[in-house]
Amino acid sequence: MEVRLGATTQRKKLRIYERHDIDSLRQLARLSEGERAAMKAVAAVLPFRVNDHVLEELIDWDAVPDDPIYQLTFPQAGMLARADLQRMMELMGAGASAEQIQGAAREIRARLNPHPAGQVELNVPRLDGRPVMGMQHKYRETVLFFPAQGQTCHAYCTYCFRWPQFVGLDDETKFASREADVLVAYLRAHPEVTNVLFTGGDPLLMRTAVLRRYIEPLIKARLPHLVSIRLGTKAPAYWPYRFVTDPDADDLLRLFEEVRAAGMHIALMAHFSHPRELEPPVAREAVRRIRSTGAVVRCQAPLIRHVNDDPRVWATMWAAQVRLGAVPYYMFVERDTGAREYFEVPLARAAEIFRLAYRSVSGLARTVRGPSMSATPGKVVINGVARVGSEQVFVLQMLQARNPEWVGRPFFAAYDPRATWFDQLRPAPGGEGFFFERELQAMTRGRRPRDQARRSLPIYGASAATHAAVS
Numbered sequence: 001m002e003v004r005l006g007a008t009t010q011r012k013k014l015r016i017y018e019r020h021d022i023d024s025l026r027q028l029a030r031l032s033e034g035e036r037a038a039m040k041a042v043a044a045v046l047p048f049r050v051n052d053h054v055l056e057e058l059i060d061w062d063a064v065p066d067d068p069i070y071q072l073t074f075p076q077a078g079m080l081a082r083a084d085l086q087r088m089m090e091l092m093g094a095g096a097s098a099e100q101i102q103g104a105a106r107e108i109r110a111r112l113n114p115h116p117a118g119q120v121e122l123n124v125p126r127l128d129g130r131p132v133m134g135m136q137h138k139y140r141e142t143v144l145f146f147p148a149q150g151q152t153c154h155a156y157c158t159y160c161f162r163w164p165q166f167v168g169l170d171d172e173t174k175f176a177s178r179e180a181d182v183l184v185a186y187l188r189a190h191p192e193v194t195n196v197l198f199t200g201g202d203p204l205l206m207r208t209a210v211l212r213r214y215i216e217p218l219i220k221a222r223l224p225h226l227v228s229i230r231l232g233t234k235a236p237a238y239w240p241y242r243f244v245t246d247p248d249a250d251d252l253l254r255l256f257e258e259v260r261a262a263g264m265h266i267a268l269m270a271h272f273s274h275p276r277e278l279e280p281p282v283a284r285e286a287v288r289r290i291r292s293t294g295a296v297v298r299c300q301a302p303l304i305r306h307v308n309d310d311p312r313v314w315a316t317m318w319a320a321q322v323r324l325g326a327v328p329y330y331m332f333v334e335r336d337t338g339a340r341e342y343f344e345v346p347l348a349r350a351a352e353i354f355r356l357a358y359r360s361v362s363g364l365a366r367t368v369r370g371p372s373m374s375a376t377p378g379k380v381v382i383n384g385v386a387r388v389g390s391e392q393v394f395v396l397q398m399l400q401a402r403n404p405e406w407v408g409r410p411f412f413a414a415y416d417p418r419a420t421w422f423d424q425l426r427p428a429p430g431g432e433g434f435f436f437e438r439e440l441q442a443m444t445r446g447r448r449p450r451d452q453a454r455r456s457l458p459i460y461g462a463s464a465a466t467h468a469a470v471s
């Protein structure tokens, strides 16, 4: 293989800062004592992690607190309800014990809808009649795989919908698979699956040698129906050194080449929230090196108030991605979990932001789809707002669905300027219910409640029932 040294990039070692570093971070010295106390209170409830790249390259400290990357990574007082924030600050101010603080944090988290849409029971697949932990199989073609060692990230997004797994809300939400063999066995039994999507956390938090233990068995298995391996990651934004100067960066690129040589497509599903993340030269070098292996970088992110709720931000970001040869893929709607009230954008506004951004970029950037909600029936995209007779409606469509037959059928919901999530939408007047509703009910009826599902047998030595926290 050609050696691609990141010759112009200075090596950096990943140093991580969390809740207990808030008082010692020099960048935070500009905050008042009270502001830091509020930050610590929020960080006791919601996950917080940054690193030097985020601190030094991505945040404009002169623009704090409005800086989008600061909002993206640092806990803000408004992320908790006023009463919860006050209670936490009082506890901490009074020198409460770690157990007391943990106890209060657990209570608050339980009220933040940690398992959106109650999907815990619905997506865990079965093999030989038993649940397979560390995997989700919701859409026919694609299996999600959660490698055990890839369940945290290089930094945390304050809006993360998988936040419960980072705060130890419940050990059982940290679903992870230890066994690549299980994955291969499952795929052999499911020829309809063409895609495996490694996700987390961030699978690229794993050393390359560990990632190899998952990917090489997929290569060696030579499954004729497996078309693509995808890696869901925010490393190109939060830790681009992973692909450039980390000691095992070259080996990671070699692994991508091996997947390609085996006749499969490899895609990095890169999470970029803001064009700023693509500005540091090391981030561009990372994208260049990834692409030099034949891997494709596809970009996706949710639309988040305080971070990227502006069509110019998206248009700039998509253009920057195209410039680097990356492919704009999805704009998501912020999920109904965690600090949603701080981050959510009404669906009507989301559709408008999407439209304004979409119409201002060239066709090469219009590979993007959205705004899309990962809801119980499927990925529901808002195609826009229209008038039917005298009624204003949202025009919706599923891009993915529990039943593939639901995909691509336009349907309407009554326009509601305040709705922020799919479950707040109602069929357009005259409609009898969404076309898939009866079938969806039949699918979800009879599922065991979560506490029973927990007791089901784990297989192949996977740890006690680890369930999916996502829809």
Ligand SMILES: *Cc1c(COP(=O)(O)O)cnc(C)c1O
Pocket: 136, 138, 139, 142, 143, 144, 197, 374, 379, 399, 400, 471
């Ligand atoms: C988004 C998603 C996928 C991948 O969908 P694509 O449209 O193929 O990118 C797979 N599984 C789940 C559960 C998802 O939410």
